[in-house]
Amino acid sequence: MAKAKIELRNVNFTYQPTTPLAYQALRNINLKIADGAFTVLVGQTGSGKSTLVNLIDALTLPTSGQVIVNGRLINNQTSKREQELFRQKIGFVFQFPERQLFAQTVREDLAFGPQNLGWSQEKINKSIRKALETVQLSPTILKQSPFSLSGGQKRRVAIAGVLAMNPEVLILDEP
Ligand SMILES: Nc1ncnc2c1ncn2[C@@H]1O[C@H](COP(=O)(O)OP(=O)(O)O)[C@@H](O)[C@H]1O
Ligand SMILES: [Mg+2]
Structure with missing residues (x-):
């Protein structure tokens, strides 16, 4: 099997945690995407697609769990500086x-x-x-x-x- 390029391990993401507005957008996501793969993520509006790709881009950090891209690991302890370096390797095309x-x-x-x-x-x-x-x-x-x-x-x-x-x-x- 091809080596996973992108891997999510037990990823959870909550918007505005520790506030009354806390909203868990992603719950226990486990995902592997192979090197060279072209993968399409399909889901209803509000199902968490953008939230998930923002984690792969390290635009946001997971509330818990790990995101691994090309062997580099991101979790909720990752520093701003590491986050910036990580993001340089990822091309992100926004909706518009x-x-x-x-x-x-x-x-x-x-x-x-x-x-x-x-x-x-x-x-x-x-x-x-x-x-x-x-x-x-x-x-x-x-x-x-x-x-x-x-x-x-x-x-x-x-x-x-x-x-x-x-x-x-x-x-x-x-x-
Ligand atoms: N900044 C935010 N603060 C609070 N909730 C948010 C925020 N962004 C998105 N959400 C909520 O998280 C859920 C997933 O949103 P999103 O990842 O944008 O979905 P999709 O891209 O699949 O349409 C939605 O219920 C949305 O309302
Ligand atoms: Mg979206």
Whole structure:
């Protein structure tokens, strides 16, 4: 069997714990996702899909239990710094990713994440080219303003921005 890339062990998640508004969104989740797998999570609105993928992205920490991605472990003791490092390896595309476009040009938008990772200009250019190819956009789009694009193009640029950081895991919440 392929080695698990993502594993959740006895994961519980409660919103606003220790308050009268406490709400347990996830109860005892055990899950393994193999390396290279393409997995779809299906459930009713409010069933906890976003809560679960936020844990895999280490956007939030589990109330109890463990999340393991590529051998790195996250639990409720994980520090902010570890959480940040963990998140650099994970590409997370939010529900309306185009709302996060902000730069003057598509090139600047795509370069933002890789620059924050401290990459060389050459490495950044290469990863941008590859990401554009993956989402099937022409490099001529790099000079344009993200706000001049169609809805579909904006969404592709936003996804390319995540891919440009070369994540080990790609998560799309309601793509
Ligand atoms: N910030 C929050 N505070 C309290 N409850 C929340 C919060 N976010 C989500 N919930 C609740 O947790 C449950 C799961 O939500 P969510 O993970 O967003 O579901 P899904 O993505 O499957 O629609 C829902 O009942 C929702 O109301
Ligand atoms: Mg959701």
